Amino acid sequence: MLDPKLIRSKTKKVAENLAKRDNNFDLGVFLDLEESSRKIQTEIETLRSEKNKLSKQIGSSGLDETSKQQNIEKVNKINDSLKASESDFEKISQEVKKLSLELPNLLDESVPKGKDENDNLEIRNWGEPKEFNFEPKDHTELGEKNGLIDFESASKISGSRFAVMSNDYALLHRALIHFMLDVQTNENGYIEHYVPSIVKSESLVGTGQLPKFAEDQYKIENEEDLYLIPTAEVPLTNLIRESIIDPSQLPMKMAAHTPCYRQEAGSYGQDTRGMIRQHQFEKVELVHIVKPEESYDALEELTSNAESILVKLNLPYRVVVLCSSDTGFSAAKTYDIEVWIPSQEKYREISSCSNCESFQARRMKARYKNEENGQNDYVHTLNGSGLAVGRTFIAILENYQNEDGSVTVPEALRKYMNNKEII
RNA sequence: GGAGAGGUGGCUGAGUGGCUGAAAGCGCUCCCCUGCUAAGGGAGUAUACGUUAAUAGCGUAUCGAGGGUUCGAAUCCCUCUCUCUCCGCCA
Numbered sequence: 001m002l003d004p005k006l007i008r009s010k011t012k013k014v015a016e017n018l019a020k021r022d023n024n025f026d027l028g029v030f031l032d033l034e035e036s037s038r039k040i041q042t043e044i045e046t047l048r049s050e051k052n053k054l055s056k057q058i059g060s061s062g063l064d065e066t067s068k069q070q071n072i073e074k075v076n077k078i079n080d081s082l083k084a085s086e087s088d089f090e091k092i093s094q095e096v097k098k099l100s101l102e103l104p105n106l107l108d109e110s111v112p113k114g115k116d117e118n119d120n121l122e123i124r125n126w127g128e129p130k131e132f133n134f135e136p137k138d139h140t141e142l143g144e145k146n147g148l149i150d151f152e153s154a155s156k157i158s159g160s161r162f163a164v165m166s167n168d169y170a171l172l173h174r175a176l177i178h179f180m181l182d183v184q185t186n187e188n189g190y191i192e193h194y195v196p197s198i199v200k201s202e203s204l205v206g207t208g209q210l211p212k213f214a215e216d217q218y219k220i221e222n223e224e225d226l227y228l229i230p231t232a233e234v235p236l237t238n239l240i241r242e243s244i245i246d247p248s249q250l251p252m253k254m255a256a257h258t259p260c261y262r263q264e265a266g267s268y269g270q271d272t273r274g275m276i277r278q279h280q281f282e283k284v285e286l287v288h289i290v291k292p293e294e295s296y297d298a299l300e301e302l303t304s305n306a307e308s309i310l311v312k313l314n315l316p317y318r319v320v321v322l323c324s325s326d327t328g329f330s331a332a333k334t335y336d337i338e339v340w341i342p343s344q345e346k347y348r349e350i351s352s353c354s355n356c357e358s359f360q361a362r363r364m365k366a367r368y369k370n371e372e373n374g375q376n377d378y379v380h381t382l383n384g385s386g387l388a389v390g391r392t393f394i395a396i397l398e399n400y401q402n403e404d405g406s407v408t409v410p411e412a413l414r415k416y417m418n419n420k421e422i423i
Numbered sequence: 424g425g426a427g428a429g430g431u432g433g434c435u436g437a438g439u440g441g442c443u444g445a446a447a448g449c450g451c452u453c454c455c456c457u458g459c460u461a462a463g464g465g466a467g468u469a470u471a472c473g474u475u476a477a478u479a480g481c482g483u484a485u486c487g488a489g490g491g492u493u494c495g496a497a498u499c500c501c502u503c504u505c506u507c508u509c510c511g512c513c514a
Contacts, residue, residue, distance in 0.1 A: 041473060045483040055495040059441035068494085075494045244470085375478060376470080
């Protein structure tokens, strides 16, 4: 959510910024509505003030019976007009709220303008894509060849976009989770959390998935208001919802492993083969809660914390800054980390690290005591994958494969895999 | 799932229709006094929105949430929700 005062006072700047996302937002409509809502609010408050005054008089002794009756009549009149104004206000402020929840975040100035993912800018890369002296297989082939990934059974059980992993592959997958959490907590200073993976809609509103992206979420049937999380960003960030944080608690660095569930509504036909895009996957998520002035440093830190996993696994990757129209709804700036996938001869997203500035905090009413001015100011929130487990799993299979279809276990993972070297 | 109890400010805890945005205590902040590692005195100490140059005033709202009764509700009524205790069930 954007600061309505900012929209009011710097309308042109806000509009220009929003336009960079290639979307059409009619700020004029919004501002008109907002203004009339404030007008009615003032009206209502004046009426209430009058009403309160009269009611108080009735209660105080020293008012004769006639004046009492007169006051009661006056208040009844006020109540009538209040009723009308209040219902108008209700309607308009709902509308304003709806619009303001659908406005995306403002982009940071450093975000490059662009139409789609092709306009994302590479800012660094690490490691060299490995040269194979044989034709590398993709993870689907490797898994099916070894009978360790079973898409058929998964589809029998659950339909498309699911996978069953077995034996050493299941172990590798689990080892990755353990490894990632260990690195983030032991080396990078995160506090691990175990959180619900089913949440109320207000949590999804808080982080920005709702109301606009309902079709991407799994809603639980027979439950009024429960959804499967698309990412642990939702429960982790919402930990600070409606709170005023003591500045001594900042920065907060939280990590959690959860399953993630996504409908993938807009991606028919994309990545239909293999495990790249699933309805259910595991992820270790990183969240920072920081003071506003620290959030861009935190974004760099968060990103490098995510990168550290790939370095330890010796997987080649690059970091790109997302261009304006590829940057997500809640983010002011996002770095994607993309890992090398040999079978596709491409870098593929494995982590997305975003600074949401005060956008989510405003939705969640998450503030901190600003000691400089004594005010309660909104915190800045950041989130990033550290990392997506399924895609890391794929990257390992493909990058560490041997000619015979076996996979060498990366050094760093062996202690999580009973010291196996080859699977 | 059944039965009961309860949700008041940072905390403890008063408050059954108006003088309560809310007693008292604790905690915290500032000031005063005190010559000694103590104590005492005073003031202040919720949040949001609107208005405003203002984080000054003023107004409105908020005592779990929503609705109702009433001129007027933390206080009465209804619904929901959460917490706790006991029973049942259960990983």
